Amino acid sequence: MSYTLYGFAMSSCTQRIRSILNYKKLPYTQVSVNFLKKEQLSEEYKKIHPRQIIPALITPEGQALIESLAIAEYLEEVHPEKPILPKDKIQRTQVRAIAEYINSSIQPFQHLGIQQYINSHTEKKLEWKDQWTHWNMLGISNLEKSISRTRGRFSVGDQLTLADIMIYCQIDSAQTRFGLDFGQYHNIMNIYFNVNNIKEIEQSRGIYQKDFPK
Numbered sequence: 001m002s003y004t005l006y007g008f009a010m011s012s013c014t015q016r017i018r019s020i021l022n023y024k025k026l027p028y029t030q031v032s033v034n035f036l037k038k039e040q041l042s043e044e045y046k047k048i049h050p051r052q053i054i055p056a057l058i059t060p061e062g063q064a065l066i067e068s069l070a071i072a073e074y075l076e077e078v079h080p081e082k083p084i085l086p087k088d089k090i091q092r093t094q095v096r097a098i099a100e101y102i103n104s105s106i107q108p109f110q111h112l113g114i115q116q117y118i119n120s121h122t123e124k125k126l127e128w129k130d131q132w133t134h135w136n137m138l139g140i141s142n143l144e145k146s147i148s149r150t151r152g153r154f155s156v157g158d159q160l161t162l163a164d165i166m167i168y169c170q171i172d173s174a175q176t177r178f179g180l181d182f183g184q185y186h187n188i189m190n191i192y193f194n195v196n197n198i199k200e201i202e203q204s205r206g207i208y209q210k211d212f213p214k
Contacts, residue, residue: 006054098147
C-alpha cells in the first residue's frame with residue numbers, strides 16, 4: 001500500500017503532507033510539479049487536480065485527494081497511529097483553529113501562483129514584498145499571542161500535532177524563501193526548534209528534496 005504525492009519542494013503546503021507521511025511512516029512516492037516551470041498547468045496534471053494547484057495525493061486505491069488540510073485529516077482518520085490530533089475535544093478544536101488560521105490568513109500571501117502573477121508586473125514587486133512581509137509578520141505575531149494560552153512543549157500541550165507541523169512549515173518556508181526573522185516570537189520559535197528535532201519532519205524540508213531549485 002503506497003501513496004503518490006504530487007507537489008513541489010518550494011511549496012509549504014506540499015511540505016505539510018510530506019511531513020505527515022514521513023512522521024506516520026507511510027510509504028509514498030513523490031512526483032514533482034514544478035510551479036516555476038508552470039507544470040501545474042499541464043493537461044496531464046489537470047486530470048489529477050482540476051484547479052491545478054498543489055499538493056495532490058493519490059491513495060493506494062487510486063483516489064485523488066486535494067487541499068492540504070483535507071488530506072491531513074484523511075491521513076489521520078485512515079492512519080490514527082502516531083496521531084496528529086489530540087483525543088481531547090477542546091484541544092483538537094484548538095489545533096484545528098491554529099491550522100486554519102495559518103492556512104487561510106498567513107500562507108496565502110506566499111502562494112507561488114500569486115508570486116508568479118506579481119513577478120509578471122514589475123511595478124508591483126516592491127509593493128507586494130512590503131505587503132507580504134507586513135501580513136506575514138502580523139499573522140505570526142497574532143499566533144504568538146494565541147498559543148501562549150495553550151502551549152506546552154508544543155503549541156497545544158506536550159504532544160506534536162497538526163498545528164505544530166503547520167507552524168513549522170510556515171516558518172521554514174518564510175525563512176528559506178524570504179529571509180524573514182522570527183526571533184522575537186519566542187513561543188513560535190521554541191515550537192519550531194522542538195519540531196525540528198523530530199527527524200522525520202526535519203528531513204521533509206523543501207531544501208532536502210530533489211526538485212528544490214539550485
